[in-house]
Amino acid sequence: MKRSISRLWPFPIRPEKRFGLLSRQELFRALWLGLLIGVVAGGGAIVFAWSIEFATRHLLEGLAGYRPAQPLGEGGRAFATGPDRPWALPLVLGLGGLVSGLLVFLLAPEAEGHGTDAAIDSFHRKGGRIRLRVVPVKLVASAITIGSGGAAGREGPTAQIGAGFGSFIADRFRLGAIERRKAVAAGVGAGIGSIFRAPLGGAMMAAEVLYKHDLEADVILLALISAIVGYSVYGSWAGWQPIFGGGAGFSFSHPGELGYYAALGVICGLVGMLYARGFYGITALFHRLHVPRPVKPAIGGVLVGCIGIVSPDAIHVGYGTVQQMLTPEGVRRFSLVLLIALPFLRILTTSLSIGSGGSGGIFGPGMVIGAAVGGASWRLFHGMPGFPAEPGPVVIICMIAAFGSIAHAPLAMLLMVGEMTGNLSLLAPAMVAVAIASLVVGDETIYESQVDTRADSPAHRHRFAFPLLSALPAGRAATPIARWVRGTPVSLVLASARPGLAIVVDANDHLVGELPRGSVERAAATDPSTDVASLAVPFPAIVGTKMALDEALDLLASTERRWLPVVDVETETPVGAIDAGTLVRSYREAARAGMRRAVPGEQTGTFELPLGESSPLSGKQVRDAALPTGVRIVTLDRDAMTIAPDGDTVLLPGDILTIWCSDGTRAGALDALLAPQAES
Secondary structure, three states: OHHHHHHHOOOOOOOOOEEOOEEHHHHHHHHHHHHHHHHHHHHHHHHHHHHHHHHHHHHHHHHHOOEOOOOHHHOOOOOOEOOOOHHHHHHHHHHHHHHHHHHHHHHOHHHOEOOHHHHHHHHHHOOOOOOOOHHHHHHHHHHHHHHOOOOOEOHHHHHHHHHHHHHHHHHHOOOOHHHHHHHHHHHHHHHHHHHOOOHHHHHHHHHHOOEOOOOOHHHHHHHHHHHHHHHHHHHHHHOOOOOOOOOOOOOOOOHHHHHHHHHHHHHHHHHHHHHHHHHHHHHHHHHOOOOOHHHHHHHHHHHHHHHHHHOHHHOOOOHHHHHHOOOHHHHHOOOHHHHHHHHHHHHHHHHHHHHOOOEOEOHHHHHHHHHHHHHHHHHHHOOOOOOOOOHHHHHHHHHHHHHHHHOOOHHHHHHHHHHHHOOOOOHHHHHHHHHHHHHHHOOOOOOOOOEOOHHHOOOOHHHHHOHHHHHOEHHHHOEOOEEEEOOOEHHHHHHOOOOOOEEEEOOOOOEEEEOOHHHHHHHHHHOOOOEHHHHOEOOOOOEEOOOEHHHHHHHHHHHOOOEEEEEOOOOOOEEEEEEHHHHHHHHHHHHHOOOEEEEOOOOEEEEEEEOOOOOOOOOOEHHHOOOOOOOEEEEEEEOOEEEOOOOOOEOOOOOEEEEEEEHHHHHHHHHHHOOOOOOO
């Protein structure tokens, strides 16, 4: 009969089998959901990449005669040509900004800006909800912005596209808020991992980019599956080679170079801070500009076009510029003045392109800015004792340090740039540089929607605000609920003065479903003899009596329910209901008793509890405590001394007991230790 509950409820009380920390159901869901998100995100990346190529060919190349350089992994046009008509650049970029602005602000204003930040905000503050219309609007608007020459990246739009599809898929399959947020984060990882051909870095980015000083470990499995599938789909169209060719031969073999890389970390951290402050400073200026919102991206585009007349390398995506800087010959093609100015010009053009309200990413420009810092540093310091002989390692490490620090995603950037260059041998010096840069950056961030840690996220705050909940079983918190047996007419329900929360049970007292008050009133108006069972609505989840209250709170949040039934696992009999009020009352009672969770665990753990005067164990010897099987008093603190009790030890009021128990015996342990809980 237990299996019947597992079939009825998508969140079973007791998973039949676990694989490490995951139940079989959770693992299966990660597989099919990751597959769906990956396929759609990879397909979206293909459409987006093709759209950028199409827009670039007809706008930037066709109208202004400028053909940007490309990295070896994307066609290999080593050097840019043109612009044949430099005077047309402001017109083309202004037109692209105007069209992009009209699309965004008339159809989906949330598609404004750099995309990744919107996905982060959705995870933390919107329950993972992203309107589906954002996906096509973001795709087209970003393709026009970039294709007309806007200094924007491709990862932000693909991240928001993947996140939008993840949110849509989760909604279509009626997953709860927790799973929806995971799907959004996995969509970010799949989109970035696909377009950059860096699945491992993309998956890590999904977990890391949400916080300044934390990691969303729960999304890594789903993000890995999604990113691998997305990469496979995109790679079958774009090819499998790394984006930046020629970097596989670089290596680190001189420890004396670490001092230089540490110094470069300081420089990259300062440049990263300038990038964030410059970007949001210009964004604030455009917000204060009193013109129609769709016109602002056009103004930004015109200004970027004027800069492009002087320095075409400061516009468009810029990956071809990075490719050139990986070789001594490529770096020397740039004048020293241009190399020094290029990071600052890129900060300015990206801020104007995106901060004005245009659509595109800031990840790619961040890497180009870091690469330009590396190229300029190599030109300035080449020839100094112990300095790297080739620019490639310096450029790669500065890419990682500059953006990894300001995005607070050092691990993701280490992996991603390694995958994009086909070289993981530079990890050691890159770790030094990005660590130093992160110390310089501190709490500055390029993603305003990031929060410090999971405890600061609205998505997780309830769990971290009530840590004791993990030590309390739901059975002790359940409150009485009205129940009606199958076959009861609705007229009897209406005539009863029993509470509004009600469930329907069968003849064996097994749960059938919820009895909505509105359905009862409507049925009674048409046919008072209607059986209550025909009106019962299945619950999206149920809470087991031995389930910890923090898990119950997660179920309430993920199913977006006000209350859920509590069911005895062994008998499958409903024992009551649980809602936010009962959770808070149970928490307060445990806090008043001085209880705290000492060592959290998955299946076992310990908690501390001061022994009160009214405790059933007060004054008894340990051997007479009649604790449930599997429950142990590990230590007790008395008069500032820690004692390992034996059977003769007498338990006294004020003793602080450390109790070891399994999840299944926690309720019995609390019943033995505490006075009976007062009815709520």
